Amino acid sequence: MKSWIEAFSIIDFISVGILLTAVTLNAFKSIESYVKAYTINSWLLAGLIAVVAVLVGETHLYIAALLTLATKGIIIPLFLRRIVRRMRVTREIQPYISNSLSLAISGILVAVVYASLKEGIFITGFSKNVLQISIAVILISLFVMITRKKALTQAIGLLFMENGLFLAGFSLTFGMPTMIELGVLFDMLMGVIILGIFVIQIKRAFASADLDKLTVLKG
Amino acid sequence: MRVYVLSILIIPLVTAVVCYNITKPRIVGYVSLGGTVALAVAAFPTIAASLSGTVSALDDTFSMDALSGYIMALVIFLSIASAAYSISYLEHEYDAGLTNVRGVRTYYGLLHLFIFTMLLVTMANNLAIMWIGIEATTIVSALLIGLGFHKRPLAVEAAWKYIILCTVGITFALLGTFIAYYASTAVIGTEGALNWTTLRGMAYRMNPETMKLAFIFVLVGYGTKAGLAPVHNWLPDAHSQAPSPISALLSGILLNTAFYGIMRFVSIVEPSTGSDFTGHLLIFFGLVSVGISAIFILVQENYKRLLAYSSIEHMGIISLGIGIGGPVGIYGALLHILNHALSKPLMFFASGKIQSRFGTTNIANVNGVLSSMPLLGTLTFIGALSLSGTPPFNIFVSEFTVLKAGVDRGLWPVVVLFLIFVVIVFYGMLSGFGKMLFGRPGDGTAAQAGHRPGREGAGEWLANTVMIFMAVAVIALGFKVPAIIDETIRTCVQVLGAK
Numbered sequence: 001m002k003s004w005i006e007a008f009s010i011i012d013f014i015s016v017g018i019l020l021t022a023v024t025l026n027a028f029k030s031i032e033s034y035v036k037a038y039t040i041n042s043w044l045l046a047g048l049i050a051v052v053a054v055l056v057g058e059t060h061l062y063i064a065a066l067l068t069l070a071t072k073g074i075i076i077p078l079f080l081r082r083i084v085r086r087m088r089v090t091r092e093i094q095p096y097i098s099n100s101l102s103l104a105i106s107g108i109l110v111a112v113v114y115a116s117l118k119e120g121i122f123i124t125g126f127s128k129n130v131l132q133i134s135i136a137v138i139l140i141s142l143f144v145m146i147t148r149k150k151a152l153t154q155a156i157g158l159l160f161m162e163n164g165l166f167l168a169g170f171s172l173t174f175g176m177p178t179m180i181e182l183g184v185l186f187d188m189l190m191g192v193i194i195l196g197i198f199v200i201q202i203k204r205a206f207a208s209a210d211l212d213k214l215t216v217l218k219g
Numbered sequence: 220m221r222v223y224v225l226s227i228l229i230i231p232l233v234t235a236v237v238c239y240n241i242t243k244p245r246i247v248g249y250v251s252l253g254g255t256v257a258l259a260v261a262a263f264p265t266i267a268a269s270l271s272g273t274v275s276a277l278d279d280t281f282s283m284d285a286l287s288g289y290i291m292a293l294v295i296f297l298s299i300a301s302a303a304y305s306i307s308y309l310e311h312e313y314d315a316g317l318t319n320v321r322g323v324r325t326y327y328g329l330l331h332l333f334i335f336t337m338l339l340v341t342m343a344n345n346l347a348i349m350w351i352g353i354e355a356t357t358i359v360s361a362l363l364i365g366l367g368f369h370k371r372p373l374a375v376e377a378a379w380k381y382i383i384l385c386t387v388g389i390t391f392a393l394l395g396t397f398i399a400y401y402a403s404t405a406v407i408g409t410e411g412a413l414n415w416t417t418l419r420g421m422a423y424r425m426n427p428e429t430m431k432l433a434f435i436f437v438l439v440g441y442g443t444k445a446g447l448a449p450v451h452n453w454l455p456d457a458h459s460q461a462p463s464p465i466s467a468l469l470s471g472i473l474l475n476t477a478f479y480g481i482m483r484f485v486s487i488v489e490p491s492t493g494s495d496f497t498g499h500l501l502i503f504f505g506l507v508s509v510g511i512s513a514i515f516i517l518v519q520e521n522y523k524r525l526l527a528y529s530s531i532e533h534m535g536i537i538s539l540g541i542g543i544g545g546p547v548g549i550y551g552a553l554l555h556i557l558n559h560a561l562s563k564p565l566m567f568f569a570s571g572k573i574q575s576r577f578g579t580t581n582i583a584n585v586n587g588v589l590s591s592m593p594l595l596g597t598l599t600f601i602g603a604l605s606l607s608g609t610p611p612f613n614i615f616v617s618e619f620t621v622l623k624a625g626v627d628r629g630l631w632p633v634v635v636l637f638l639i640f641v642v643i644v645f646y647g648m649l650s651g652f653g654k655m656l657f658g659r660p661g662d663g664t665a666a667q668a669g670h671r672p673g674r675e676g677a678g679e680w681l682a683n684t685v686m687i688f689m690a691v692a693v694i695a696l697g698f699k700v701p702a703i704i705d706e707t708i709r710t711c712v713q714v715l716g717a718k
Contacts, residue, residue, distance in 0.1 A: 138394075142387070145383075145387070151379065154383060155383075158383065158386060158387060158390075161387065161390055162390060165390055165393060165394050165397075168394060168397065169393070169394065169397035169400075172397055172398060172400070172401040173397060173400050173401045173404060176347060176397075176400065176413075177409070180345070180347040180348065180351070180413075183347070183348065183351040184347070184350075184351060184393070186351075187351055187354045187355055187358070190355070190358050191354070191357075191358050191382070191386055194358050194361060194362060194382065195382065195383075197362075198361075198365060198375065198378060198379050198382065201365065201375045202375055202376075202379060205371075205372035205375045205376075206372060214376045214379060214380070216372075216373055216376060217373060217376055217377060217380075217455075217456040217459075217460070
């Protein structure tokens with residue numbers, strides 16, 4: 001199993017998959033596809049942790065993989081789908097810039113990350129590429145957050161960012177102790193639920209969930 | 220000892236559940252006040268012990284030294300003050316039909332959860348658990364701002380900005396924590412690699428480059444939460460839209476718990492990188508915060524937002540104090556935390572009363588508070604004088620200490636800029652509140668027409684007592700810092716490793 005994983009550089013394949021699902025956000029037009037992309041992204045993240053668990057053979061990594069799968073891969077996507085249905089949102093995402101331009105900018109972001117982290121100070125445990133990819137995912141999701149109008153897309157951008165962060169943390173340290181991983185995931189789960197509540201509140205208060213309505217408070 | 224330590228975390232949780240299940244809106248407030256008093260009684264032995272040594276529980280998961288004890292004492296003090304003030308505030312809202320029984324129950328339940336999360340931050344020994352606590356404070360307080368009770372669109376807007384900006388920020392702090400974990404596992408392996416008690420002893424052996432990167436991420440993350448400019452945009456919205464007792468907690472202590480995270484990191488980053496690196500960053504962001512808030516205070520037309528910008532200014536001063544460093548600078552910063560935690564909640568409490576009386580948060584529509592409401596006017600006057608840094612009030616003392624530290628280090632550009640900004644703030648604060656206090660009372664009658672006199676009950680009496688106590692403390696601390704507080708802060712300075 002181990003030699004098989006190494007021979008086919010499975011880890012690189014999975015992390016590239018994580019990057020690609022983040023990039024596809026720029027091309028999608030409906031919120032449903034955002035949720036689907038997030039689900040695939042989380043499954044890939046859990047899969048990556050599981051593969052590394054096989055390589056290293058540590059129990060806490062298996063637990064981390066299962067926890068990630070349960071929260072990010074199953075509970076959060078189900079919750080997001082419920083919100084999407086409840087909102088009966090217009091399916092259009094309405095980005096502030098065109099999809100092709102935002103795809104191009106994402107490409108540039110990835111290039112910048114690779115160029116600047118080439119001579120990094122890190123010796124990553126299991127792959128040269130994972131740290132670069134995780135930082136690229138974080139930047140792309142931040143970019144998606146600032147260029148999309150719907151409140152829900154901002155929340156999904158935040159979730160992608162957290163996946164990127166987990167990947168980064170994981171490539172640096174082989175994961176945190178299980179108790180801490182559990183606490184962090186719990187916080188994120190609560191955060192998502194509360195973001196969902198607020199999305200519905202915004203819709204109720206402003207009769208739409210577009211963020212350009214939220215400009216009353218300033219100065 | 221262990222029992223006492225854990226009871227600090229259990230009591231607020233129990234109180235939250237109990238408050239949520241009481242259906243009588245008149246009683247629930249007193250139960251919540253009782254809960255905070257019980258918390259204070261239970262926490263007293265632990266805090267007292269932590270001032271002279273380390274107290275730990277549950278296998279070093281929780282560990283408290285003087286600094287944790289100091290911040291925890293402030294959290295508990297403000298919880299009591301806020302719970303006492305909430306009674307009359309919510310009675311007023313309830314009588315005016317702005318909230319219902321469910322809203323009141325939810326409010327008190329969330330209030331105690333909020334207190335729990337802040338206590339968790341101060342007790343955590345592990346830097347990642349501290350992160351979990353700080354993120355939890357964001358989640359709970361966002362609910363208090365946005366849904367606490369009456370559902371107003373502006374509060375939802377403020378809460379959304381708050382939770383999105385702070386969560387993004389805090390996610391960066393988690394990355395910083397991961398990087399610090401990476402640096403420390405490289406030295407000592409995974410056992411206790413994020414425990415503050417372990418890190419203190421071996422901090423100088425960690426890779427300085429890695430720790431620099433970690434500190435930048437942590438500063439951005441916790442700095443967002445602490446309201447340091449230029450990522451302060453959420454703060455005026457959240458603080459002005461939250462119910463007044465919650466604004467007091469957010470401003471008086473939540474910002475400080477986030478800053479507490481930065482202080483912990485400073486003291487483990489400094490030994491390997493040298494104090495210049497962290498110092499320069501903190502001085503820079505401190506000055507930017509004071510400068511930006513000074514400009515906004517000058518042009519502000521809404522008194523709750525004015526108070527919120529004043530919080531950014533004071534967080535900037537605390538950051539400057541820590542950045543300038545040395546025993547004097549850190550002493551000044553820690554004293555400033557206490558002073559700000561007294562003056563700002565006093566002002567938010569008073570402004571809540573003014574708001575319910577005049578029905579507006581616009582400075583132009585409030586006039587003659589001093590002559591129409593002498594007690595409230597006097598308290599507001601004391602608070603405004605203190606916040607603007609007028610001698611001989613408390614904030615003047617700590618600002619002066621920070622300034623002295625800057626002069627001692629010979630940081631003249633910093634000192635000059637700081638003085639200019641503080642003078643602008645002084646003028647802005649006093650001209651805004653001076654107009655509200657001394658203007659002719661007749662001018663605002665149109666706004667007062669809709670006012671119905673509130674119930675002069677025990678709740679009102681409690682709120683006034685709390686405010687009078689705080690005002691007395693504000694004045695007393697300006698004349699002399701009591702020996703016990705002085706001693707505590709000196710111990711904290713040692714904990715932070717200032718030489």
